[in-house]
Amino acid sequence: MEFQCDTTSRTPIYKQLIVQVRQGIARGKLLPGDRLPSVRQLSQQLVVNPNTVARAYTELEREGLLHTRQGVGVFVAELQADLNESVRQERLQTALECFLTESVHLGFSADQVLQAVAEQIQNFHFVGAPSDAN
Amino acid sequence: MIMSDAIVTKRLTKHYGRKRVVDSLNLRVPRGSVYGFLGRNGAGKSTTIKMLLGMVHADYGQVELLGEPADQLCWETRSRIAYLAEGHPCYGWMTIGEAVRFTSSFYPNWNSTLVDQILDHFQLSRRQKFRRLSRGQQAQVSLALAVAPDPELLILDDPTLGLDTVVRRDFLESLIQIIQRQGRTILFSSHILGDVERVADRIGILVAGVLRVDCRTDQFRESIRKIVLEFHGELPEQPLCPGLVSCRQVGSQLELVTVGYDDVQREAIEALNPRSIEVLDLNLEDAFIEYTRGPRRPLPLFVMENQDAQKTGSQGAA
Numbered sequence: 471m472e473f474q475c476d477t478t479s480r481t482p483i484y485k486q487l488i489v490q491v492r493q494g495i496a497r498g499k500l501l502p503g504d505r506l507p508s509v510r511q512l513s514q515q516l517v518v519n520p521n522t523v524a525r526a527y528t529e530l531e532r533e534g535l536l537h538t539r540q541g542v543g544v545f546v547a548e549l550q551a552d553l554n555e556s557v558r559q560e561r562l563q564t565a566l567e568c569f570l571t572e573s574v575h576l577g578f579s580a581d582q583v584l585q586a587v588a589e590q591i592q593n594f595h596f597v598g599a600p601s602d603a604n
Numbered sequence: 605m606i607m608s609d610a611i612v613t614k615r616l617t618k619h620y621g622r623k624r625v626v627d628s629l630n631l632r633v634p635r636g637s638v639y640g641f642l643g644r645n646g647a648g649k650s651t652t653i654k655m656l657l658g659m660v661h662a663d664y665g666q667v668e669l670l671g672e673p674a675d676q677l678c679w680e681t682r683s684r685i686a687y688l689a690e691g692h693p694c695y696g697w698m699t700i701g702e703a704v705r706f707t708s709s710f711y712p713n714w715n716s717t718l719v720d721q722i723l724d725h726f727q728l729s730r731r732q733k734f735r736r737l738s739r740g741q742q743a744q745v746s747l748a749l750a751v752a753p754d755p756e757l758l759i760l761d762d763p764t765l766g767l768d769t770v771v772r773r774d775f776l777e778s779l780i781q782i783i784q785r786q787g788r789t790i791l792f793s794s795h796i797l798g799d800v801e802r803v804a805d806r807i808g809i810l811v812a813g814v815l816r817v818d819c820r821t822d823q824f825r826e827s828i829r830k831i832v833l834e835f836h837g838e839l840p841e842q843p844l845c846p847g848l849v850s851c852r853q854v855g856s857q858l859e860l861v862t863v864g865y866d867d868v869q870r871e872a873i874e875a876l877n878p879r880s881i882e883v884l885d886l887n888l889e890d891a892f893i894e895y896t897r898g899p900r901r902p903l904p905l906f907v908m909e910n911q912d913a914q915k916t917g918s919q920g921a922a
Contacts, residue, residue: 477798480885518802
């Protein structure tokens with residue numbers, strides 16, 4: 471997966487990296503067990519201070535998305551569903567509110583939105599088990 | 605063993621005639637950090653750097669490099685410090701090979717492999733005279749000579765001035781290589797904020813000879829906020845808002861820039877009854893421009909290492 475950094479952006483570089491890793495995982499471009507470039511390699515590649523890369527990696531590790539194997543490297547972690555069910559649902563609802571509000575303001579119909587969702591879902595790597603309850 | 609900071613200045617002051625060019629500067633550059641020394645032209649950066657190295661005598665104050673008073677540096681400590689002056693000066697009549705031999709004689713720890721690597725990478729022949737090189741090539745050689753002693757402290761005065769985009773990128777890549785070797789401290793002044801954002805852990809901003817900012821790069825960015833207020837009808841006068849850096853009327857909007865955005869600022873702004881409030885982050889270049897452009901003296905921003913409390917100086921916003 472290619473990483474990029476944009477110094478003209480309003481988002482600090484380390485946050486840009488975090489977003490790119492999260493999106494990469496969500497889209498299945500980074501799969502559990504995949505090895506990420508080392509701090510050294512990525513800082514050389516992007517021409518940024520290694521501390522910036524380290525900061526992104528540390529935060530991603532804290533979020534449970536990455537884990538470091540000492541002396542081996544940084545890897546994408548197995549997706550943990552360790553948040554309890556109600557928190558997960560709440561966050562999903564918040565994300566939905568945001569997305570649907572925007573869609574309404576853009577003037578789309580419900581059907582158009584559903585279609586757009588159906589199309590984009592193909593590009594993402596969902597790992598949750600299909601629900602038993604409907 | 606507690607390592608002292610790489611650079612410490614205490615009330616460093618310099619006058620040229622009646623003008624105070626550097627005003628009671630208290631600078632602290634921790635070991636192992638990359639410190640971006642920023643300020644507009646004429647703010648006093650070069651003068652400060654020359655005082656750090658003893659090339660200009662301070663009128664008042666002290667400088668310590670690697671834990672030793674700068675005016676009493678022993679030879680051994682001096683050999684652990686490297687300096688790249690503004691404009692990459694060198695003896696034009698020397699060939700690259702002669703310049704390498706000349707410079708290496710000052711440093712017991714000379715990494716000739718590193719020099720060879722850099723010169724080969726940029727395809728520079730040791731037989732070429734310095735004055736026959738292009739500006740970019742001169743910069744490359746100067747940088748090679750500055751990093752070859754594997755210095756603990758590297759001081760660079762506007763190292764990319766006048767260099768083209770590609771050479772600037774090459775230079776940054778070399779800098780990253782150095783940063784990756786732990787424990788090296790780099791202080792550099794630059795006008796290219798994008799480059800500073802890439803490599804600097806901490807930044808200091810000189811405004812008219814006074815250090816007004818000294819904190820981590822991200823802390824500075826996060827502190828400067830742009831607030832866009834939309835109004836019906838007539839725009840109000842600028843609010844009484846602590847930390848206000850600038851206030852501009854743009855059509856039906858008021859654009860404010862503040863240092864810090866807390867409840868106090870939020871209340872002051874809401875008291876104006878705007879139709880909408882939008883709070884925006886700025887990238888480093890825009891944050892720097894807003895902070896240093898305005899006519900008002902901006903609120904100082906000092907956050908030292910190992911201190912989470914943010915101190916604001918006694919010189920508040922004008």
